[in-house]
Amino acid sequence: MAQKGWEIENTVKLVDPTRDALYKYDADKVKKLNNERPWRSDPNHFKHVRISAVALIKMAMHARSGGDLEIMGLMVGYIEHETFIVTDAVRLPVEGTETRVNAQDDANEYMVTFLERSRQAGQMENAVGWYHSHPGYGCWLSGIDVGTQEMQQSINDPFLAVVVDPHRTISAGKVDIGAFRTYPQGYKPEDSGSSAEGMAAVPMAKAADFGAHANRYYSLEVSHYKSTLDSKLLEALWNKYWVQTLSSSPLFTNREYVTKQIEDVVAKTALVHDGMKKTSGLPPMGPRPKTGNDQFAKVVKAAEKIASEEKMGLVAAMVKEKVFAVAAPQLDRAAHAVAADGGDTQMADVKAA
Amino acid sequence: MAGKSASINPLVLTGKAPDTTQHVQLHPLALLTISDYITRHTLRSQEGPIVGAVIGEQDGRSFTLEHAFECKLQELNGDVLVDGSWFAERLEQYRDVHKAPPLDLVAIFALGPVEGPQKVHLPMLKQVQQLTGNDSVMLLLFHGELVDHLQGGKLPISLYESVQEQEGAQVKFRELSFEVETGEAEMIGVDTVAKAGTAATAVQRADTAQTGESSKKATSSKGKGKAKDKDKEDDTETAGILSPEDDELIASLTAKANAIRMLNDRINLIRSYLTTLPPSYLTDANSTTPPPRDTTNHILLRNVNSLLSRVPLLAPQSPIVALSNGHEAASAIPSSAAPAPAPAPSPPSSGIHAAGAKERQDVHLTSLLAVLSRSVAEAQAMGSKFHIVSREKENKSRPAFGGGGRGGGGGGGGGVGGGRSLGGFGEEGLTGEVRGAP
Numbered sequence: 036m037a038q039k040g041w042e043i044e045n046t047v048k049l050v051d052p053t054r055d056a057l058y059k060y061d062a063d064k065v066k067k068l069n070n071e072r073p074w075r076s077d078p079n080h081f082k083h084v085r086i087s088a089v090a091l092i093k094m095a096m097h098a099r100s101g102g103d104l105e106i107m108g109l110m111v112g113y114i115e116h117e118t119f120i121v122t123d124a125v126r127l128p129v130e131g132t133e134t135r136v137n138a139q140d141d142a143n144e145y146m147v148t149f150l151e152r153s154r155q156a157g158q159m160e161n162a163v164g165w166y167h168s169h170p171g172y173g174c175w176l177s178g179i180d181v182g183t184q185e186m187q188q189s190i191n192d193p194f195l196a197v198v199v200d201p202h203r204t205i206s207a208g209k210v211d212i213g214a215f216r217t218y219p220q221g222y223k224p225e226d227s228g229s230s231a232e233g234m235a236a237v238p239m240a241k242a243a244d245f246g247a248h249a250n251r252y253y254s255l256e257v258s259h260y261k262s263t264l265d266s267k268l269l270e271a272l273w274n275k276y277w278v279q280t281l282s283s284s285p286l287f288t289n290r291e292y293v294t295k296q297i298e299d300v301v302a303k304t305a306l307v308h309d310g311m312k313k314t315s316g317l318p319p320m321g322p323r324p325k326t327g328n329d330q331f332a333k334v335v336k337a338a339e340k341i342a343s344e345e346k347m348g349l350v351a352a353m354v355k356e357k358v359f360a361v362a363a364p365q366l367d368r369a370a371h372a373v374a375a376d377g378g379d380t381q382m383a384d385v386k387a388a
Numbered sequence: 389m390a391g392k393s394a395s396i397n398p399l400v401l402t403g404k405a406p407d408t409t410q411h412v413q414l415h416p417l418a419l420l421t422i423s424d425y426i427t428r429h430t431l432r433s434q435e436g437p438i439v440g441a442v443i444g445e446q447d448g449r450s451f452t453l454e455h456a457f458e459c460k461l462q463e464l465n466g467d468v469l470v471d472g473s474w475f476a477e478r479l480e481q482y483r484d485v486h487k488a489p490p491l492d493l494v495a496i497f498a499l500g501p502v503e504g505p506q507k508v509h510l511p512m513l514k515q516v517q518q519l520t521g522n523d524s525v526m527l528l529l530f531h532g533e534l535v536d537h538l539q540g541g542k543l544p545i546s547l548y549e550s551v552q553e554q555e556g557a558q559v560k561f562r563e564l565s566f567e568v569e570t571g572e573a574e575m576i577g578v579d580t581v582a583k584a585g586t587a588a589t590a591v592q593r594a595d596t597a598q599t600g601e602s603s604k605k606a607t608s609s610k611g612k613g614k615a616k617d618k619d620k621e622d623d624t625e626t627a628g629i630l631s632p633e634d635d636e637l638i639a640s641l642t643a644k645a646n647a648i649r650m651l652n653d654r655i656n657l658i659r660s661y662l663t664t665l666p667p668s669y670l671t672d673a674n675s676t677t678p679p680p681r682d683t684t685n686h687i688l689l690r691n692v693n694s695l696l697s698r699v700p701l702l703a704p705q706s707p708i709v710a711l712s713n714g715h716e717a718a719s720a721i722p723s724s725a726a727p728a729p730a731p732a733p734s735p736p737s738s739g740i741h742a743a744g745a746k747e748r749q750d751v752h753l754t755s756l757l758a759v760l761s762r763s764v765a766e767a768q769a770m771g772s773k774f775h776i777v778s779r780e781k782e783n784k785s786r787p788a789f790g791g792g793g794r795g796g797g798g799g800g801g802g803g804v805g806g807g808r809s810l811g812g813f814g815e816e817g818l819t820g821e822v823r824g825a826p
Contacts, residue, residue: 041437041468041508042499045532046430058424058431089424092417092577093455099573100488122428126485145481152478155471156460157434205572208640210580261581262427265420267535269582271543272416272568273646279575281647286747288572297754304761311768335758335765342758347640349751354644356744358651359699 098168164195174213286348500529
């Protein structure tokens with residue numbers, strides 16, 4: 036095979052075996068782990084998730100492209116110790132997954148053939164999880180999601196569930212993503228409040244769904260990684276997209292979403308208020324019910340989140356104003372001065388030179 | 389391979405492109421996918437050249453390059469080709485999930501030297517063009533040798549379109565220029581990864597927790613981020629110093645600061661260029677030397693001039709002027725002018741000033757409301773705690789009374805009422821209780 040022109044020999048210089056270690060794939064090691072199955076004995080075995088740069092961007096873009104409709108996809112990768120390593124993400128041709136129980140079945144054929152073809156092309160990783168989006172209502176697992184994940188964990192373990200919120204992502208300027216695993220049926224986690232606490236901002240309409248299932252799963256710690264080649268390219272790319280960073284107007288783009296968030300906080304506050312009024316008449320029996328306080332604390336957290344995001348948007352607008360618009364009147368005057376002196380400045384006769 | 393100097397490549401057409409130049413936009417995801425594939429391919433010692441396809445949108449003469457995927461290859465008569473049936477089906481699968489807007493094949497990517505497409509790239513490109521019936525499939529070459537010498541934000545890739553001058557003649561290539569364009573979600577994703585993504589070092593059993601912690605908290609960029617990291621890992625007890633909201637704020641401010649620094653650099657660049665130009669009649673009215681014809685870059689000067697003429701239009705004084713061109717200031721680079729989204733729209737009567745003030749007030753109002761909610765929550769918590777404390781000491785000091793004391797409590801703000809019913813004795817009891825507490 037004619038190697039000249041394909042530049043194979045140069046690629047070795049582009050990677051760093053230590054710092055890009057996660058890009059390697061050891062099929063034997065994976066098989067061994069799959070046979071041992073250490074996660075069977077410990078429901079909390081998996082604690083961390085590392086997501087590659089491409090996987091993260093693909094998932095964020097896919098979630099955003101769905102708009103207000105939930106989308107769904109597959110993640111491929113492998114496991115190591117107590118970590119899931121997600122190397123790539125694949126879109127599935129399914130939509131509106133939150134209302135249907137078995138959305139994944141429709142995409143089964145697609146999934147199987149896609150993975151088969153990937154293997155033929157040399158991408159040997161197995162499916163290691165699924166991701167879907169919750170546009171505007173946060174990263175957690177709904178009743179249907181918990182059911183789906185439980186089933187996957189019983190058939191396809193090790194399997195991971197990831198949720199992305201594209202609206203929050205755009206609003207906050209950071210990818211809003213969460214990773215979860217369900218507990219087996221009947222398992223009672225020791226600290227039952229753990230997964231419920233971080234979820235301050237679950238909207239009213241979904242709160243019932245959230246609360247009913249919050250104890251059946253736990254969240255894993257998510258971190259991202261990128262290769263050395265990625266870093267170099269990103270440095271070069273930064274030169275190109277700093278313009279967008281400076282010129283974005285988050286207050287304007289997110290108007291609708293923020294309004295909805297505020298409405299939601301208002302509704303929750305009213306709910307808490309009603310709750311307070313009810314319990315105030317009765318003599319308190321023993322320690323004051325914690326749920327009232329907790330709910331209110333969550334409302335406060337949600338309100339503060341909205342306020343901080345708005346503040347960031349305002350900073351963007353103020354920066355733009357300060358940098359571009361403040362000195363504009365002086366420049367205007369200067370420009371007018373030049374133009375007034377004679378728009379077409381007369382040049383001395385060129386031929387004389 | 390002669391490094392960076394362009395040796396004559398018989399396959400590449402030199403000279404200016406015709407007037408119907410194509411408008412090509414490259415998305416960072418495509419580039420990162422290619423880089424991801426290169427890293428994987430190399431580290432896993434896979435065989436064969438690195439070849440793949442890029443899909444994007446084609447709209448007349450403008451193309452976008454949005455997603456990429458690797459291809460299965462086969463060898464035929466010494467030529468490297470893609471596996472035809474595999475390729476067709478794979479492309480169909482990608483088309484299935486990218487329907488709105490519909491994406492299709494726009495380019496093939498491969499590694500290649502700086503000089504341009506080589507003979508080995510030809511058969512593959514021709515095969516793909518035949519497979520898809522699309523003659524305008526471009527060739528994207530990734531230059532591995534340039535990666536370590538990237539200067540001025542140049543990307544180590546070149547894009548070529550194939551040109552067939554006459555029927556049956558040798559297919560030649562012409563280089564295309566492209567610009568980088570991102571969508572919102574893409575930009576945020578790329579941003580997140582650029583700042584917070586750590587190196588892909590192998591997972592260790594002992595310190596998975598460590599790496600997880602540090603990568604989560606490394607939201608501010610480079611130097612500052614590393615220092616903060618170490619602080620955070622040392623005092624994990626006081627890890628709550630910077631709440632996630634503060635973290636986000638810092639990250640966004642740092643990003644803005646970097647962007648402004650970049651803008652400043654670019655403006656200085658333009659300034660220094662202008663000062664190095666030879667003196668002309670503008671600086672010295674009596675000078676008769678004409679500007680040197682060859683070295684003056686008129687296009688550049690015209691761009692700078694048009695940029696400067698746009699700047700005064702940003703003044704939000706008169707509503708008429710502000711509406712039309714206020715948004716163009718952000719594209720402050722001569723080489724690529726990507727129009728930015730407009731600032732808050734102004735109702736014709738009050739102008740941009742008033743709209744800006746309104747926006748500011750809205751933001752301050754939301755902050756105020758958030759602070760109010762927090763104060764109310766804290767007051768309520770304090771009230772209930774006080775109530776519990778007073779009730780407890782009531783029970784302790786008057787065991788004989790039993791239920792009576794309890795009933796006097798009342799509702800949320802009823803802590804005070806409980807104190808009232810006990811009178812002077814209660815005061816003493818309360819302080820006694822406090823002293824006795826461990």
